[in-house]
Amino acid sequence: MLKKSSLSVAIISVMLLAACGNVAQESASATTSGATEQTQSTEKADAAASAKDTESKEAEAPKETVYKVGQTFTLGDWEVKLASFKFAQKVTDDFMSSSAEEGNKxxxxxxxxxxxxxxxxxxxxxxxxxxxxxxFQDKYEYPYTVTMINGDLSSGNINPLSSKSGFVVMEVPDAVAKSKDSLVLNLEDDDATATIQLR
Known part of the structure; x- marks a missing residue:
């Protein structure tokens, strides 16, 4: 009878250990599954937050202001106002003149x-x-030309807090001067940029 009872206790012990092992394995499996689901959920939330950040940054990106003739704006350390513009065959002062090449203005x-x-x-x-x-027409580019004419803004330094009126010259084909198509100025001073719509 003692053998039978010991045998019964041993069988019950083995069954309990096996059951505990299954419970622990199921618990570990459930924990791993829960952790995987939580990681996937966190990754999805992070991806959604990243997408929202990207969208908000794109929405917050400032649109470049396009200025008109007569408007004053800041470009780096400069306060700038394009007062007017015109097309001409030559530019002159009291002592010198400079002419555009034939077919240009x-x-x-x-x-x-x-x-x-x-x-x-x-x-x-x-x-x-x-x-x-x-x-011109958002594709043809014309740089400025430095002249030796009095009033050219490329000649001489301008002291801090001082103002100066003068001109900048660009040589363009007659077709650009006569056209009514888009003509804009792009200015850049280090990282600062500005655009002025001429027409």
Missing amino acids: FLILNYKITNKGTQADTFTAMIGGVQMHAM
Whole structure:
């Protein structure tokens, strides 16, 4: 009878251990499954948050302002106003003149600028200064030309907090001067940019 009872206790013990093992395995499996589901849920939430951040950053990205002739704006350390523009065959002062090549015209841009920086600087120059070009029909590009004519903004430094009126010249084909198609100016000073709509 003792053998029978010991045998019964041993069988019950084995059954209990087996049952506990299954419960532990199911518990571990459930924990792993829950952790996997939680990881997947977290990854989905992170992806959704990332997509929302990207969308909001795109929505928050400032649209580039396009200025009109006569508007004043800031470009780096410069306060800039394109007062007027015209097309002409030549540009002159009291002592000198410069003529556009045959079949071309000068686009003369009349500016009023103020140096808001802390050092004397040139507005435009052969090397350095504000980079500027005209874009015709959003694809044809024309850079500015430095002249030796009095009033050219590429000549001489402008002291801090000082203003100066003058011009910048670009040589363009007659077809650009006569056309009514889009003509814009793109200005760049280091990382600062501006666009002015001429027509």
